[in-house]
Amino acid sequence: MLSAEEIAKTAVAASSVLRPVSNEARVSALKRIYSTLIANKASILEANKLDLENAEKNNIAGPLIKRLDLSKSDKFDAMCQGVLDVAELPDPIGKVTFASKLDDGLDLYRITCPIGVLLVIFESRPEVIANITALAIKSGNAVILKGGKESLKTFTEVSKLIREALSETEIPSGAVQLIESRQDVADLLKQDQYIDLVVPRGSNELVRNIKENTKIPVLGHADGLCSAYINGDADVDMAVRIVLDSKTNYVAACNAIEGLLIQKGSAMVKILPAIAKALLEAGVTLKVTSEIAEALKTAGVSDDKKIVPAEDKDFETEFLSLVIAITAVDDVDAAIRHINAHSSKHTDVIVTSSKDTAERFMSGVDSAGVYWNASTRFADGFRYGFGTEVGISTSKIHARGPVGLEGLTCYQYQLRGTGQVAGDYMGAGGKKEFKHEKIDL
Structure with missing residues (x-):
């Protein structure tokens, strides 16, 4: 079994590979995941049935059992369709959101990019693993997933199938990892050198506990009051x-x-x-x-x-x-x-x-x-047209409300020059003035 540091390092390595992968390759990987899940519906529902039986034996509350059940209505089909919906969304990576001509031959661009490595902690809804995997891959992020113990067998089966599907694509299998225990979470919360964002989906107590025990930025989704x-x-x-x-x-x-x-x-x-x-x-x-x-x-x-x-x-x-x-x-x-x-x-x-x-x-x-x-x-990522969502953030910084692809990206500044040095310009010892002219996008 990998240690928390090894899990985090695996995610970082996968993130480095995933970051430059084309949108076409990411879409192809998601379609592979979709077809794999559809082809293995029976094994997923069998695992889900075992989770439901265990939940009933352990007297789990009715609302949680309802969230857990993948066989009711069209939940399984909707879970799979959500993967395709995300695949068909516009590429969130590489969008220019700001452009300025600092001087002749010196242009500055602000371009969207992946956050890097996500740690997502959620409760009993087993479809979430497919939703978040789709969002992570489409946005170029590696993700470490921790589901509730109530749906461990379902999570494990779906995770295994997702990794099998990824093994046949350009996306490394390490881009999606599943952890099982609370101790794993506690240890990963210390890996601020490698993990870029924690997304907890659950009670106020869960969100508060995570915030108090990590230096990693937290995108909190607590109670729905x-x-x-x-x-x-x-x-x-x-x-x-x-x-x-x-x-x-x-x-x-x-x-x-x-x-x-x-x-x-x-x-x-x-x-x-x-x-x-x-x-x-x-x-x-x-x-x-x-x-x-x-x-x-x-x-x-x-x-x-x-x-x-x-x-x-x-x-x-x-x-x-x-x-x-x-x-x-x-x-x-x-x-x-x-x-x-x-x-x-x-x-x-x-x-x-x-x-x-x-x-x-x-x-x-x-x-x-x-x-x-x-x-x-x-109030739902699917209904908003986001394909699906990693959660609904009640935070005010970075992303708020249903968090889809846009909420899983940040940006970097790219400066494209022709040999200029700061020392030639005012403020750094030189006399040249900046033009700061807007470049139309």
């Missing part, structure tokens, strides 16, 4: 559809809403009851403040088992289940204050017919995604 605010002028049917979709479309997703804010006044009378009825019919438990409880009682909406008192902590809890916390606020400014104080800065939505109110909300809420009259479930 998303909220919906319903303004008094919102269309009732629209509000019901958006809240219902945001909460129940996929309750285990980080972009599902966990909090609902209702403007005091007419919305409590004409909109809240309709939303509450729809949520109750969908099996959602409503954790409500006393003011919301009274409004529902007045409207004749009752359910002793499904409408329960809310506690303060409920507005800072990612339920990942059919549960939602509901409170009333005075206006859009109060909604902004509440969300900024309690959210994880993931994605939040306002439902209103007023453009001015919506613009105030979207400029005031400090989250990676802020929506007007649309479900929070749109």
Whole structure:
């Protein structure tokens, strides 16, 4: 078994080979991975079945088991299609984002390039390994992957197949490595000489622990504490559809809403009851403040088992289940204050017919995604057209929101001269002046 340093060095070596590889070669490698995964669907699902059986034996929470299951719906096919989708995206490497003529025959360019070596730590979703592998290879990065122990057999099988596929391409197999234990993670977090970026996908506790135990830059994706605010002028049917979709479309997703804010006044009378009825019919438990409880009682909406008192902590809890916390606020400014104080800065939505109110909300809420009259479930790299995503970043530096190819690149400055030396120019002892003329891209 390789040590953490050996794993990191292997990734660096692979990164050096991968960095100059053409987009055509990277695309060809991704298509090879796609065909290999499709051809081995049976073995992948068999490994996934074993993970599911172990999860049930170990009493893993229902939402986590749902995330783990690759056999449901079209998850396996979507995982494979995601690899092709990324392959077909424009090449993110080698793009000129700035160009300036410093002097005749001395031109400066800022050009996108790979970050280098990524360490990505995620939880039980087994499709993530294919998604992140595709993004890493397309963006020219080597990646070290650590999945949750719940899906180890699935990760191991998919990783083996990916490396087999890469062995038949220009991409070195060392560009994708899988680690299994927490100790491996702890040891790799010390390899700041070799690893360029850590991307943790999981709880606030996980992200915080990683930040406290590494010198490597961390692109954090923590809890998805998303909220919906319903303004008094919102269309009732629209509000019901958006809240219902945001909460129940996929309750285990980080972009599902966990909090609902209702403007005091007419919305409590004409909109809240309709939303509450729809949520109750969908099996959602409503954790409500006393003011919301009274409004529902007045409207004749009752359910002793499904409408329960809310506690303060409920507005800072990612339920990942059919549960939602509901409170009333005075206006859009109060909604902004509440969300900024309690959210994880993931994605939040306002439902209103007023453009001015919506613009105030979207400029005031400090989250990676802020929506007007649309479900929070749109917060996703695939839906944004990124092909897939390495995660949804709640950080503010480098990349924010769904992190696709662009978030896995940085840039370098390339200066192309004809023999000039700094000593000829002002500021370094010479008399020549710089022209600093923009070069059209």
